[in-house]
Amino acid sequence: PENSQDTRRQGILRVSVIDVGQGDAICIETPSGRVVVIDCGPVLPVPDIARRVLVPFLSRRGIHRIDHLILTHAHSDHLGGCRGLVESLAVGSVISASPAALGLAFRLGCDTASAHAGEILQLESSVRFYVLSPERTARRYGAAQADGGNHQSVVIQVRYGETAILLAGDAETEEESRMADRFGEMMRSDVLKVAHHGAATGTTAGFLRRVAPRIAVLSVGRENRFSHPSDSVIMRLESTVDTVLRTDRDGAIVLESDGSRLGIVEWRGREYDD
Numbered sequence: 001p002e003n004s005q006d007t008r009r010q011g012i013l014r015v016s017v018i019d020v021g022q023g024d025a026i027c028i029e030t031p032s033g034r035v036v037v038i039d040c041g042p043v044l045p046v047p048d049i050a051r052r053v054l055v056p057f058l059s060r061r062g063i064h065r066i067d068h069l070i071l072t073h074a075h076s077d078h079l080g081g082c083r084g085l086v087e088s089l090a091v092g093s094v095i096s097a098s099p100a101a102l103g104l105a106f107r108l109g110c111d112t113a114s115a116h117a118g119e120i121l122q123l124e125s126s127v128r129f130y131v132l133s134p135e136r137t138a139r140r141y142g143a144a145q146a147d148g149g150n151h152q153s154v155v156i157q158v159r160y161g162e163t164a165i166l167l168a169g170d171a172e173t174e175e176e177s178r179m180a181d182r183f184g185e186m187m188r189s190d191v192l193k194v195a196h197h198g199a200a201t202g203t204t205a206g207f208l209r210r211v212a213p214r215i216a217v218l219s220v221g222r223e224n225r226f227s228h229p230s231d232s233v234i235m236r237l238e239s240t241v242d243t244v245l246r247t248d249r250d251g252a253i254v255l256e257s258d259g260s261r262l263g264i265v266e267w268r269g270r271e272y273d274d
Contacts, residue, residue: 013127013160014265015255017193018057019247020049022221022228023077026167026193027058028158034123035063038070038156038167042221043080050084057252058089065090067123070115072169073153074100086110095121097134098152115154117182126259130157132179132187133171150196151175157189161259164188166211168195168202176207184210190262191215191255194237198229208240215255215264216241222248 014029023042029035035058041049058066069091071079079101085091086108094105095115102112115121116136121129133155153169166189171179176195180187192213195202197220216237220228229246237244243264245253254265 011258013158013163013257013259015158015165015191015257016057016061017217017219017247017253017255018054019252020053020081020219021046022197022224022226023049023080024072024169024193024197024219025049025054025081026219027061027063029061029063030123030127031160032124034067034127035065036068036070036121036123036129037066037085039072039078039169040069040081040085042077048081048084050081051088054081054085055088063089065092067092068121069094069105069110070154070156071096071098071101071105072155073150074098074104075150075170078170079104083108095154097154117179126160128159130159130186131155132157132166132183133169133175135178150201153195155179155195157187160257163190163257163259163262165191165193165255165257165262166213167193170196170202172196172201173204173207176202176204180207180210187211189213190257191217192241194218194229194233196228197221197224197226198233199226200230200232203233203236205236205240208236213241215243215245215262217253217255218244218246218248220246220248224248 016027018025020041024039025041026038093111095113115131119131150170156167158165187210198218
């Protein structure tokens with residue numbers, strides 16, 4: 001079935017960083033009503049997070065079909081809800097650079113496609129998804145490569161008109177440096193979804209200078225066992241970024257762009273509030 005337009009505003013790109021605890025799940029709705037979901041939450045502590053959190057969230061948006069599901073890599077805090085999501089909603093294709101993630105999607109009966117740095121996913125004339133990482137020829141990591149480690153994490157920059165949102169997956173310092181070297185000024189973005197839940201393994205001062213975001217968003221679980229986000233990362237963000245938002249404190253974070261301006265949507269007490 002087609003997605004409902006009832007809850008959408010014409011000409012608006014909407015990006016929702018869903019509160020899934022210690023994991024990632026992001027829903028992108030394009031101005032024409034196409035839907036891309038990036039990652040689908042952790043395996044624990046909420047059993048079947050897709051049916052309990054993601055599907056209800058999407059249903060409230062009138063979303064019955066996902067055009068593309070992008071799995072950044074094959075760690076359980078990013079694809080824990082994959083099975084439940086695929087079994088609950090129609091999914092056009094699953095995209096990843098991780099053989100393990102693509103293998104899971106294939107076993108679930110999905111069409112699959114790989115994604116590597118330099119490729120572009122264009123759903124409509126005004127919205128482009130630029131793949132910034134990983135490189136197709138990235139160095140091998142032995143056993144870590146097979147499980148789709150952070151070095152394989154897909155990094156996406158979403159551009160709509162004059163606005164840009166950088167979704168950094170779980171990229172670490174080496175990947176950040178390589179992206180900055182290859183893409184240069186193209187890295188500049190209004191919003192940065194901070195890599196790896198704010199871990200100290202990334203979000204360096206140099207990377208922040210290159211991206212120069214106004215808004216930083218962290219998808220992170222309350223009182224998580226990894227002590228994410230790192231104090232050092234938070235200090236760097238607070239000294240360079242106008243607004244720092246966190247799902248563990250702020251709940252779901254919703255952004256909207258009309259192609260010229262990008263802002264934060266205050267949704268509490270309105271369409272998402274149960």
